[in-house]
Amino acid sequence: MIRTPLRPLARILRARERGENPDEIEAENRRLRHEAIQDQARRRAEGRLILMASCFVLAFGTVGLRMGALASSEPSEPRAQVLSAKIMSQRADITDRNGRVLATNLLTHSIYAHPHQMVDPQRAARELARIFPDLDQQKLLRDFTGSRKFLWIKRKISPEQMQAVHDIGEPGLLFGPREMRVYPNGHIASHILGGSGFGNEDVSSAEVLGVAGVEKAFDNWLRDPAHDGAPLSLSIDLPVQAAMEEVLGSGMTVMNAKGAAGILMDVSTGEILAMSSLPDFDPNDRPRPLLKGDPSDSPLFNRAVQGQYELGSTFKIFPVAQALDLKIINPNSGITTTTPMKIGKYRINDFHNYGPQLSATDVIVKSSNVGTVRIAQMLGPERQRDFLDDLGLFDPTPIEMVEAPTGQPLVPKRWPAVTAATVSFGHGLAASPLHLAAAYATIANGGKRVSPTLIHGRTRPEGQQVLSPRAAEQAVAMLRQVVTRGTARSADVEGYEIAGKTGTADKPRPNGGYYKNKVVSTFASVFPASKPQYVLIVTLDEPTSRSANGESRTAGATAAPVAAELVRRLAPLIGLEARTDEKLPQIAARFQPHVEPAPADEIKLVSNK
Known part of the structure; x- marks a missing residue:
């Protein structure tokens, strides 16, 4: 921007020749300069007001449209989505031709140990061996007193077993929630269903995978959330x-x-x-499968x-x-x-x-x-x-x-x-x-x-x-x-x-x-x-x-x-x-x-x- 001088020499000389006061020229130029500055400031302020008004209109318009969309939609329960979860524990049920459940999921818990947090490892090993007869007390004690920082005790337990472990009162024994696969009819249709086991797991969840039968054949289908929990309907009739x-x-x-x-x-x-x-x-x-002998x-x-x-x-x-x-x-x-x-x-x-x-x-x-x-x-x-x-x-x-x-x-x-x-x-x-x-x-x-x-x-x-x-x-x-x-x-x-x-x-x-x-x-x-x-x-x-x-x-x-x-x-x-x-x-x-x-x-x- 080129600034106009307040006392331009040419005008001052001409004013003196005509006998005019040169100070009036400076005053007029100062007034024009102030008016130009004011016009520029006004335009800048108007632009900012227009931008702010546009932002407000856009924001309130978006909120209004969203409120209208929510008002016109069917109500539903909110669902938590964890896109980064590495373990998928959801698995569809398996039913017979009439909808009777052959395989389903049950919320249970696992037990794991932090040996470095234990107060009385010897008592913990003794009590765990009493609650779970298949566990070796001496092996547990060696693990609890060794250098390990983490130890699985049981992948799945019943509520009664969980309460018994809780009553031990050992701070180094911890519980993790997880789903387990349950076959409510026991031996019935066992070869057809096959069975399942755990894949990837951590202390709070575990991936249930089919290991044989239709559980294995339809493993991807049963774990696919796109089916929205629909069961796999088999042709067999349970009775x-x-x-x-x-x-x-x-x-x-x-x-x-x-x-x-x-x-x-x-x-x-x-x-x-x-x-x-x-x-x-x-x-x-x-x-466990046989490692030798006749497979039959x-x-x-x-x-x-x-x-x-x-x-x-x-x-x-x-x-x-x-x-x-x-x-x-x-x-x-x-x-x-x-x-x-x-x-x-x-x-x-x-x-x-x-x-x-x-x-x-x-x-x-x-x-x-x-x-x-x-x-x-x-x-x-x-x-x-x-x-x-x-x-x-x-x-x-x-x-x-x-x-x-x-x-x-x-x-x-x-x-x-x-x-x-x-x-x-x-x-x-x-x-x-x-x-x-x-x-x-x-x-x-x-x-x-x-x-x-x-x-x-x-x-x-x-x-x-x-x-x-x-x-x-x-x-x-x-x-x-x-x-x-x-x-x-x-x-x-x-x-x-x-x-x-x-x-x-x-x-x-x-x-x-x-x-x-x-x-x-x-x-x-x-x-x-x-x-x-x-x-x-x-x-x-x-x-x-x-x-x-x-x-x-x-x-x-x-x-x-x-x-x-x-x-x-x-x-x-x-x-x-x-x-x-x-x-x-x-x-x-x-x-x-x-x-x-x-x-x-x-x-x-x-x-x-």
Whole structure:
């Protein structure tokens, strides 16, 4: 800014020439300068006032808009958000298909110690060992009197235990809040749920992680806060599951079995209503896995999913159903059953000599190994292998459990004539009871492929048409006759039209060959046979039935009666009423007019050498 001089020389000279007073020029310039300064100050003040007014308008306008938004919104409880929290302890519940709680969270406490703050370490160690008998008093004392500054005592305790520790009065013993996973039904559905453990943890919280079963398979889903605490709804029905475990446990005891597995599956959806493996465990106190020996000796081993068994004569319906589908045979076709039958260096026998010929239906009813092999030979190895693959017997089941991949069936790499023969009657290919349940469900579902699932109400794509509906109906009719007049007569339950097949397979030795007195007995069934709704599989590991007639290890004497008792207990729980109009035997009669009893099935495969 250029300042105008108060006494400019040119004007002063001109004023003196005209006789004017030069002081007036200075006074006028001083006045103009003061006016300019005042105008500048006024403009600055006006600008500041405008800026302050704008700020006030903006601030009060924002507050007003926020108040209006809050006034028009739904009221809700405030939620604390900690974006920097490293440990997420929230975990969704798991329920059965009807909303009954199978797994939930419980607020509890942990105990930890600051040894350097302790007044009487010796007394603290003694009292803790009294409250928690699994703790070592001497080890606690060494830890309390050592150089450690921090020590976990117990990760989770009950309120009673917390009060007992509090009564010790030791300032070096401290409590931290945390959530723990609780399974209120104890052993029930333990293999399905799997269990949980702690991941990242500190003194005030702990991360709960799934370690097995659906807890592990859905770990991310269960911990995802985006689901807003919605529970994971499983397909199992808690009362049905409890009843299955009770009956199966009793059957396992009566039959002197080492282990047992049971599966109840909905034919149309593949949803599993109950699945049990015995012996089992309590997921609230999950045992440690075995580090050596046979994995199946551990209660953690899931026989229904992980068990790889040669399932014996339950496989015989597969080549027969395929041959019916391809119209190679019909239920009344005569099949040569002359025994023994030779394939290369091997000789295949039947338990009894059934004569030179049986109908295709009686091959299943009497459980003829030779007749089944004859039908498999009509199919050829390639077609037989492709059909078993279509049934899902070559791949792990798609069940939503982390254990599913470990149940990979043991399938022969080569498929020569002798393999095709032995596989036709359930030897040489090892699969889990769940594989068998899915395969039988496919037959019961009109030949449409069924995949097992543990999730309730999930929409799934329609399965592949593996068999024609007509062939599937004929196969079920044959299985019904196995129960009414064949090897599974002990499985017949009046009013429920059980259709099924027994299978008794010798257990393989770890170093080759088979045991002579150890078997896996299985009964695979469908009911009601006239309109199949459910598949039931019962497998017993090393059973022995003792009666006045002596000992028996066949499925007809062990697994079949257990399955019958299961149907009696489970059918009313699933809303299935007993029927008095037995329609299926009339349907089956047109496939097989004559009726003859047949003994229990047995497999013999002997080398000619």
